[in-house]
Each structure stands twice: as structure tokens, then as C-alpha cells.
Amino acid sequence: MRRLTWVGTGLALMAAMATAAEAQKRGGSSSEYYEWQSEHRGPAHGYSGWVPGGRRGLYCDYQRIPNRECTVTASGKRRCRATSWTLKQYCY
Numbered sequence: 001m002r003r004l005t006w007v008g009t010g011l012a013l014m015a016a017m018a019t020a021a022e023a024q025k026r027g028g029s030s031s032e033y034y035e036w037q038s039e040h041r042g043p044a045h046g047y048s049g050w051v052p053g054g055r056r057g058l059y060c061d062y063q064r065i066p067n068r069e070c071t072v073t074a075s076g077k078r079r080c081r082a083t084s085w086t087l088k089q090y091c092y
Contacts, residue, residue, distance in 0.1 A: 035090040046089040060091040
């Protein structure tokens with residue numbers, strides 16, 4: 001399941017890069033904003049940097065956001081733990 005999610009994330013990133021590269025080849029600006037997210041069992045890395053293939057017109061970065069589950073103990077103390085992670089990838 002995790003490998004399929006990475007494949008989907010990689011395909012979406014490549015599509016955003018291809019669209020931006022085509023806009024740059026035509027001489028236009030790539031003022032679009034792309035964003036997608038996927039869920040993983042542990043922290044995952046996305047792509048961070050300028051889109052290859054031409055001028056620097058599109059920059060990509062990512063966030064790793066923990067999905068927490070919280071419980072309250074008998075003494076009233078709140079305890080939280082990360083059960084999964086959301087990888088949020090965006091290019092602008």
C-alpha cells in the first residue's frame with residue numbers, strides 16, 4: 001500500500017513538473033499552484049527544490065504532518081501519539 005502511494009505521489013509530481021516545463025518552453029510563466037497529499041504509516045519525504053528543465057519558474061516543497069490520536073488517562077492527563085503521517089506536497 002505504501003509503495004502505491006509513493007507511485008501516485010511521484011506521478012503527480014512528474015505531471016506538475018512537465019506542465020511547468022512546457023509553460024516555460026512556450027515562454028510563458030508557470031503561475032499555477034499544485035498541491036496533493038498522501039497518507040503513510042511513518043514519516044515520508046517529498047520533493048523539495050526547483051523543477052528541472054529550464055528557467056526557475058516552479059518551486060516544490062513538502063510538509064510532513066503527524067495524524068495524532070489522543071486519550072485521557074485515569075488521572076486526567078492527556079496523552080497523544082502519532083498513528084500515521086500525511087505528506088503534503090505542493091509546487092508554486
